[in-house]
Amino acid sequence: MHLFFTPDISADFYQLSEEESKHCVRVLRLVKSDIVFLIDGKGGLYKTEIIDDHPKRCILKVLEKRSEYGKRPFKLHVAIAPTKNMDRLEWFLEKITEIGVDEITPLICQRSERRELKIDRLQKIIVAAMKQSLKAYQPVLNEPLEFRKLINSASESQKLIAHCLETDRKSLSQEYRRGENVLILIGPEGDFSPEEIEAALKSDFKAVTLGNSRLRTETAGVVACAQLNFMNE
């Protein structure tokens, strides 16, 4: 199955970009009447046929469109402190895109070791993971945001903070209500500071634990995403 990401598709015909045309015709060696699938990042999955296999201006005709393809029953927003090691953050983005996420916010915390990100590069990783895992919805990747700004602006019906302090925390199965939109905060190496946790609780966040294991930041993010999707199956 050959899949292209075409967020700008609007009509029943679509011309691939020069780069994608080259990939389609020269690399994949597809020819006229071959079938190609498109995703628009907004839930649309298109089955198309090549009607002109031009190596620079490949033209596709839409045969069939499916809307809300793979739509999930809840909205998942993960706010996570970027890891010092970029590979770990990139791996995290690839994995939660595969598993299923709607919005990601890099969170700048007191103990964050990284505050700058190349959002463009991270977007490419998300799109590659979307294509690989056949996701018609593109997760929104926000610009990095300060912890206080996020907890003050959060609008999800359920707001959770996963931390490791030995305080009163419930598991996701005890705290999260299936089907509800949720924002979960994942802290940096070294965890959130006590002040951050207190501020979140004052802003109606609930403290949760992801289990008894001591998880790396990116692992905690993936486990939270897996558990919340699992609870909504």
Added chain:
Amino acid sequence: MHLFFTPDISADFYQLSEEESKHCVRVLRLVKSDIVFLIDGKGGLYKTEIIDDHPKRCILKVLEKRSEYGKRPFKLHVAIAPTKNMDRLEWFLEKITEIGVDEITPLICQRSERRELKIDRLQKIIVAAMKQSLKAYQPVLNEPLEFRKLINSASESQKLIAHCLETDRKSLSQEYRRGENVLILIGPEGDFSPEEIEAALKSDFKAVTLGNSRLRTETAGVVACAQLNFMNE
């Protein structure tokens, strides 16, 4: 917290290897009366004190021992087809060690792209993840095994095969019984062959799905591990 992996610890005193002594004394700059923790890979967590900070023969005295540290209520055995890309397999091993697993078997399937593994290198990754996530039990990493041999020798009370064919499959929450020892099979890129799936079902394996997302092999392994641990919380 300084942690060393010492599978051979037996008495109340322990001499670190030359390499570990160097790391402890020269790199970490620990000195006499400093506290060091040891894990033995069999559930033992030891709190020890340095009584001789010799850079080549550092001697530790056990102050306190905890047995069955972090013991989980079920045994989890994941048999997974090694990915073509070794980074993905190594990443998988690191993550499931963090999340919690007891036994891992590299599975050689009809469609496996990789049949050879450097087990020693993979063992090092598991030990590093154990230390990072404070796991006192060392997951057992088996030598690669042919699919047919595994399904014929499996002894776990619950045997599951996660595949992507559109056949009758239940979710883990429907199929897995909390608290029971379980073996779950994760296929290669391109999935198990229909013959392999049929053979597994004939050997009393139950077919399961990990959700609606199309997951890479290593992602499926991590998601299965996360879901099964979550169900046993």
